[in-house]
Amino acid sequence: MTASLQPTSLVDPHPEERLVLVAGAGRLPELVAESLDRSGRPFRVLAIRGFAERPMRARAEATVDLLDIAGALQILEAWGPACVIPVGGVSRPNPAAILNAAAALRNRDALRAISGGGDDRLLRGALVLLEDNGHRVVGIHDVAPDLLSPEGQLGRLAPDLAARASIATGCGILAALAAYDVGQAIVVAAQRALAVEGPEGTDRMLARARALGRKPFGLGTAQPGTVLVKLAKTGQDLRVDLPAIGPRTVKAAAAAGCAGIAIQAGYTLIIDRDATVAEADRAGLFLIGLRIEA
Structure with missing residues (x-):
């Protein structure tokens, strides 16, 4: 399995306004999406396969394997968001989240750099990786203060x-x-x-x-x-x-x-x-x- 896009245009008409919500596990991504809906801010959802819950999978314009770093970066580069919001857990994957051994092998150097210290190390490493590739990463408190x-x-x-x-x-x-x-x-x-x-x-x-x-x-x-x-x-x-x-x-x-x-x-x-x-x-x-x- 590799990063997969649903049939939508990759060209964003308003890249300076668009947010990308990277959805992991739990109800939190749904709550953030609802908050963004209330505020009228446009956003796209990039779902992490094996983690994102059904409501976020239904809203996702793209789905990517947790281990497919290159695929995720390719999607973000195509979308050109103003900022990226990682939301939700990645600590309890179902089997679908860990089946892509090919993606793990292809991204082994990046995975080695961000793993080995628990979930917190993994998340911090992912943020650095996104920022190193030119993406501005923001938190829930920046975009959904009503929560x-x-x-x-x-x-x-x-x-x-x-x-x-x-x-x-x-x-x-x-x-x-x-x-x-x-x-x-x-x-x-x-x-x-x-x-x-x-x-x-x-x-x-x-x-x-x-x-x-x-x-x-x-x-x-x-x-x-x-x-x-x-x-x-x-x-x-x-x-x-x-x-x-x-x-x-x-x-x-x-x-x-x-x-x-x-x-x-x-x-x-x-x-x-x-x-x-x-x-x-x-x-x-x-x-x-x-x-x-x-």
Whole structure:
């Protein structure tokens, strides 16, 4: 399998305005596409085979194998976009994503340069490769700011004094750890760090916090003022790793005994905002956006 184009013209009548959304896995590419639709910005979709979900595959004007770097660059060169927006995950491919051994062999030098360090290394390497080939790469925060958290209380509940004290503690700890490239999130209980996010991600960190903050098997009462704080790291490339939460995060935070979640306004993506806020209200958690300059 090689890069394949659906029957459309490769000549873009407005290249200075056109965006290209490179769609990976998950619902996020669809949300970004809907945001671009609302704003009236023209864009094309380049879907990654084996990753892009059905709605994005249906909108795609081209499909490319993850390993076919030359094919992807050829399509982008033909389209001549003003900028490229990589959106969605590439960490759990189905078999269709890894069948193209010929593409891997043809692009082995480029693949060797960007692999070998996990998903973050892969994404950063892909951005450098795109930029080296003359493409301007932007993030979701640049083109779909309506998907980011606003400032202030988002649900019907507000943090109490104990929770506010823990939020302040969490912000301070994350700021101090930013220089060491630690994760974006922390669970604070009674103003003490209970769990700090590492490479495992927020959900697994919350599972660890649940085991640490309660009795065995996750039973018992959580400590007062238990909160999840999630912020962008200082100097972080938001095109690669924009902080994000969604309904699943809220459920995991509730299971960990959190009274609420504090996120960075303007720098945190809320996936399915209405559903996320509704889940927080249902679970009895506050959800608040903090104004903190990154």
